[in-house]
Amino acid sequence: MAEQVPLVNYLVLGEDPHLVAQECTSCGAKFFDRRNACASCSATEFKPFDVPTSGELKAFTIVSMAAPGVPVPFVAGIIDCDGTPVRGNVINTEPDPDHVTLGMKVKLATFVVGTDENGTEAVGFGFEPIDSTKAEASNG
């Protein structure tokens, strides 16, 4: 199996891929990049926090025009992962408003983004629909 690296340093690969945020030990604010002091409370101690891997889509857009080299269309969204807001694409579904809806339940999924000249794979993440809720929604 090819060697794999995460697309970003807050994505942890392995058996249970998940995101890790830096949590302020004082107020609980979570950050995906480094901070010298908490933007919320100014405290300076942080600890790693494993972000829940499922959540609810609270905002999205279907991007049809993007910078050169960015494949379109794609669904960009904001996912509320049990209280932690996460930015990511909605994947593994059709990128149209019939298949992507506000409030839909999604879970983290990883995929190979590309391979470098050493054969190393870059692995990214997105959020895919949790099928059961789709069934519920159509029944409801």
Added chain:
Amino acid sequence: MADDVWILGIHMTKFGKHPDLDTVDLAAEAAMGALKDGGVTMKDMGVLAAGNLMAANAGIGQQLQKQIGQTGIPVFNVANACATGATALRTAIMAVKAGEADYGLAVGVEKLSGAGLLGGGGSPKKDGNVYEPKGRYGSVVPTDGRIGTDTMPGTFAQIGMEYGHKYGGTSFELFARISEKNHAHSTLNPLAAYSKRFTLEEIMGDIMIAYPNTRPMCSANCDGAAAAVVVSDAKLKTLDPDQRRRAVKVSASILTSDPWQDQCQILPDVNTLTKMAADQAYAQSGVSPEDLDLVELHDCFATAELVHYDNLRLCAEGEAVPFFESGATWRDGATPVNVSGGLESKGHPIAATGIANIWEVCHHLRGEAGDRQIEGAKVGLAHVIGLGSACGVHILEKAATN
């Protein structure tokens, strides 16, 4: 409380394509127009604040001085994203309010025709040949489009959709109808970059940029400049009756930045700082939202206009959809919004926008807005947002009769 500050003169260029004019030419046209409108010259000015976002390191203030008058006064070159013009104005107002100058000049200018999609980088970003973590997130390839979107249309689309998720009632069609209103308003504005009315079907059927924003639902890139001369209350009292009659009172001048909110690192929060600015502006002026005869707000996208009805307290919290559906924000409604045509049709030459919206309000308060005059307008509000973020809110009032 410091004495009032007044807008004495104000000018905006035609927004649109100006292939034969550079940024300095445009800034000079706006500045000379504002000085003439106020009946003053560069020699009277005690401070100059100027912005040109796309060349923020070029010193547009000093470039402008060389074009219209090098008098040695302090220059503040400002950059605050789409709030750059409002920031220049706020800077001039602060200097006058502080008693450091009797008169101040604020100028914003941008050349954006043909600039294309903003945000998300204008040139291709190449993936490396060997993966190596780079930047704050240790990314091995560019993340725009792979982890959400950096584009402005996509960002503001999500902001509108988030409001819809929280309060309900939004749809592609609803957002398109906001755009329909602003394009309809623009037909009365000879300085707008685009003054064509679109049907709802045309708007919804146009090229999709970032759902639910189609092309006419996005602000129009164009060239333009706007400038304003501000004056202290004490100095205004010494001026001619006609200057005093046309002067517009700055009842509130507020600038805020985005305070920490849980989600702000994921999706820029344009709501909290706008609410803060609006609340401060209403408190400073003693004006309440019901008093407003017109509002020019930052409709960089149709999805943005909706959330700012709520953020600017034009409606009760969560009520932006029924507020729009009541017809309140059309020019014959209770709270006309963007009677200029807004950024979607008037255009959005970034640094000029935060003074051009003041120009619009001033013209109605002076009774000089021509065919699109809101009859009897006495109080107006102008709002801009710059992502990053900065928010400017100004409340303006007609001069007491002399």
